Amino acid sequence: MHQILIVEDEPDISTLLAKILSSAGYHAKQAFSGTEALLLLGQGLPDLILLDLMLPGLNGETLLHEIRETMGSDLPIIILSAKSSLKDKVALLQHGADDYITKPFEPEEVAARVAAALRRSGKNPAAPAALSYKGLLLYPDSRKALANGRELSLTAHEYGILHLLMQAPEKVYSRERLYELVWEGGYYGENNTVNVHVSNLRKKLKAAGITEEYIQTVYGIGFKLC
Numbered sequence: 001m002h003q004i005l006i007v008e009d010e011p012d013i014s015t016l017l018a019k020i021l022s023s024a025g026y027h028a029k030q031a032f033s034g035t036e037a038l039l040l041l042g043q044g045l046p047d048l049i050l051l052d053l054m055l056p057g058l059n060g061e062t063l064l065h066e067i068r069e070t071m072g073s074d075l076p077i078i079i080l081s082a083k084s085s086l087k088d089k090v091a092l093l094q095h096g097a098d099d100y101i102t103k104p105f106e107p108e109e110v111a112a113r114v115a116a117a118l119r120r121s122g123k124n125p126a127a128p129a130a131l132s133y134k135g136l137l138l139y140p141d142s143r144k145a146l147a148n149g150r151e152l153s154l155t156a157h158e159y160g161i162l163h164l165l166m167q168a169p170e171k172v173y174s175r176e177r178l179y180e181l182v183w184e185g186g187y188y189g190e191n192n193t194v195n196v197h198v199s200n201l202r203k204k205l206k207a208a209g210i211t212e213e214y215i216q217t218v219y220g221i222g223f224k225l226c
């Protein structure tokens with residue numbers, strides 16, 4: 001999974017960016033000042049940096065210069081700023097920025113520009129083979145699930161339910177149908193096996209920090225993603 005470093009001092013914007021990136025299948029790290037960014041960069045380079053210009057202490061321009069001087073020109077850096085004059089943009093591109101996003105931004109634009117910059121840098125030959133929905137990522141190849149970047153410990157049936165729902169977030173599955181598909185046959189009968197598994201799954205998602213409702217009970221029918 002590609003690591004993206006967000007350098008942004010406003011917590012709300014930083015959180016929004018982290019959400020956009022994790023839904024797009026990236027792993028986001030957050031630095032809230034230029035100094036913190038340098039510290040994190042010292043621990044290992046990400047695949048791309050989203051860099052705000054107006055930062056307390058070490059500002060974005062200085063940081064951009066510093067990174068290009070000491071860490072070379074390979075690392076894609078996208079500038080985020082409310083400054084939007086052509087002169088500003090040209091100056092930043094001349095100083096080694098790869099792209100420029102003007103605040104306020106649309107989530108789709110951020111995701112698209114990040115993907116494009118990674119592609120240009122040769123770091124993104126193919127999109128990650130993952131299903132993504134509201135901060136949760138599923139890797140069908142390895143049957144792994146990541147919630148906000150942390151791996152969830154799921155039983156095979158819990159994983160199966162999640163996989164099915166995430167493939168078609170709008171679709172409502174009846175308990176019987178879920179049972180057939182996830183347990184691969186067998187008689188559903190009167191038992192509440194599916195309910196128990198969905199309930200355990202909800203607990204695990206909540207424990208992993210997914211606070212919003214994730215799996216919706218559709219009364220009298222079954223389940224779908226919220």
Ligand code: CA
Binds near residue numbers: 010052
């Ligand atoms: Ca700022």
